[in-house]
Amino acid sequence: MKKYLLFLIAVLLQLTAQAQNLDDVIKFIKENPKKASLYLIEDGKTVIDYNSNQQMPLASAVKTIIAIEFAKQCTAKKISPLTKIAVKDLAKYYIPNTDGGAQPSWLKSIGKTTVDSVQLLDIAKGMIMYSSNANTEFLQDLLGLTNINKNLKELGLKEHQPLYYFTASALMVCLKPADITEGEWIKKLSVMPLAAYHKKCEEAHQKLKTDPSFIKSFNFANLSLNIQQIWSDRLVASNTANYAHLMQKIAGRKFFAPETQAVLESIIEWPMAYPGNKAQFKHLGQKGGSTAFVLTDAFYAIPKTGTQLACSFFFNGLTQTQSAFINKNFGDFEASILTSAAFRKKLIEGLK
Template sequence: MEIRKAIVTVAIVLGIIMAVLVFGIPYLLALLVGLLVFILSDEKTYTKNRLLIYGSIILLLGTGGYTVLRDNPEYVMKHLKNNPKTTSLYVAQNGEEVISYQADVVRPLASTVKILIATEYAMQIERGRLNKESVVSLDDLKHHYFERTDGGAHEAWLESMTNEGKIKNNKVKLHDVAKGMIVYSSNANTDYLINLLGTASINERAKALGLTQHEEVYPIVGALFIPSHIKTGGMNDKQLVQALKKLPMETYHSLAEELSNALKEGALDFGDAAADLSMDVQKIWSDRLIGATANDYGKLMASISNDELPLVATEVLRDLLEWPMEMNESNQDRFTHLGMKGGSTSFVLTQALYAETLEGDKTEIVLLTDNLSPREVKLMQRNLNSFVSKLIGDEEFRHSVQQQLLEE
C-alpha cells in the first residue's frame, strides 16, 4: 500500500512538471489538477467528512485559479482607475488623442526605453554611420551580461541565434544584436548598443523627436553595479538603501557610465557585485530607471507608424518592432502593421505600441505603471494583451475606458 502511494505521488509530481515545462500549462492549473488526482487516488477520501473538506478546498482553489487565470481586460481598467498616482494611459486613433490619463507624468520606462535606443540605431544606419550587416563578437556582448538579472532574456536570444545558425566564428550581425534588444529584451545587447551609439547621441535624438520630458539615457547594466561600488565595509542593507537614495541623479548617471565602460574594457568582473541585490535595493534601481511620459512615447510611436522618419530608418525600425506580426501569424489577419515593446521589473510594467488595421485605422497606445506588488505584476501581465486588443478593436470598450478614467 505504501509503495503504491509513493508511486502515485511521484507520478503526479512528474505529471505536473511535464504539464508545465513540456505542454506550457499554467503552473497553478497543473497544481490544482494534480491535487485533485491525488485526492481521488486516496481511498480514505471517500468518507462523508473528507468529501466535504476536500470539496471545499477544491472549490476555493478553483475559484482562486479562475480569478487568476481567466482573461480579464477589466482588471487593467480597474487598476488604472484605482491608482491614478502610479499609472498612465495614452491612446490615439487616426491622429486624434482619445485617452490621456496622467499621460504627462514622468514614470520609469523599464525596457520600453529601448524603442528610443532602436530609433537612434536606425538613424545612424540611415546616415551611414553604422552598417547593420557588420559583425559583433559575442565576447564583447558578454562583458555586459549580468547573469540572472534579465529574466533569461539574453540566454534565450543566444539560444535562438544558435538554433537559426546565425553565430559564425563566435560573431553575430549587428542587426541581430538590435533584434535581441527589442524582441528578447536583452539588457546586455542594450548596454552594448548604448556604448556603440553614444548616450549623447541618444539623448539628442529624444530632443530632436520632441520628447520634451524624456530623462537622459544611461547604461542599464552599469547601474546594477552602483550598490556594490558605493557600499563600504560594515554597511548594512538599510544603510545602503539610504546611501543610494541620497545619490544625486547626475552622480548616479555618471557612475552607471563609468561602471559600464569598466565592463566594456574587461576591468570589472561580475563577481565584484558580490551578494544578490535585495528587493529594497532593486526598488531603488527600478525607481531610478530612465523615465518619460506616456505622451512622449505616444508621439514616438506615431512618428514611426506615420512614416515621419527617413525611409531607411523607418524600414529598420519596423523590422525591429513588428516582431508580433511574425511571432503570431494570426495578427496578419487583423493588422497591416503592429509594432511594440514592453518592459517590466518587480515593480514596473510598461508597454508602447502602434497598430494599423487592414482597414487602414491607426492606433497608438502607451501604458505605464509603477509601484506594483508581485501579484499585481502577474495579473497585469496576464491581462494586458486582451486589454490592449479591446482598446484597438472594440469601440464600445474604448469609450467605456475613456468615460471611467474621465470620471477619475
C-alpha cells in the first residue's frame, strides 16, 4: 500500500508540474506576441486567432507544400511513387550534422544503406516524418520549383514566400569569399536582396548535386550561431492562418482529387502508424520544423469521437533558453491541444 501511495504521489506531482509548464507556455505566448503566433480551428470554426497574420520562418513545416506537389504529380502520372532511386543519389544532397540525424535515422528505419535503392514514396515519407533535408533537395529537383510554387496560389496561401533550395542555405558558410571575414560575410548576407540570396542557395544546391568535392569544404564547426541566424531568418516565411487553413483543407478530404488525397495522406499521416493514435483517431496528420531560433507546427486531427481540429503554432526569434523551454514542452503542448477540450478552453481564455 505504501509503495502504491508513493507511486500515486509521484504521478500527481508529475501531472502538476506538466500543468504548470503548459501554463507557462501560454504565458510565454501571451507575453511575447512578436515571437509567437497560433491559430486553432474546431469543427470548422476559428476559436483562436493570435497574431495569425504575422510572417514567420516556417522551417521544415513548408515541406508540406512539396508533399502536396508530389501527390499531384503521382495522380497526373508524371512520376510513379514506386520508382526506385539509388540511395547514393540522395546522399549527394546530404549536409552532415545539419538535420538532427534525420537522414541516417530514416535510412535505418527502412533498413537501407548507401548500396540500396528506395521508392519515391519512401523518399517523400522520409521528408515529412523524419524531415530529411537531403530528400527535400532531391524532391525539389525532381518536381521542379516552379511546379511546387504554383501550389501557393492554388491553395489560396496569401502572404507566403516562394520556396527555394532552402536547406542548401546551410552551405552559405562554404560560399564565403576567401578575402573577407565571417563578420563581413554575415553583414553582406543580411542585406542581400532575397532574389540574390535565393540564387546563392541555388548555386550551393547545384554544387552539391554536381561536385562531390564541394561538400568536403563544409565543416559544421564553422557554422556559427551568427551564420545559423541568417539561415533561419531567411527561411521561407508564412503565417499560422495559412497553415491552419491548409491543414483544414487536407482534413476536409474534398479539396484534392481522391487519388491525390490518398497519396498525400499516406505521407503526412505518419502519426497514424502508432497504435495509440490509431485507436483514437480516424485521421491525424502533422508537419513541423525547427532551427536554433524557430519552432513551428501544423496538424489536423479527426478523432473517432469528439472535435475535429486544425491548428498551427509558430515560434521565432527565440533565445537559447527560450528555445530549450519551448522544445521541452512542445510534445505536451501539442498533445494537450489534440486531446483535451479543457486545455483548449484554457488556451482560448489565456490568449484573449
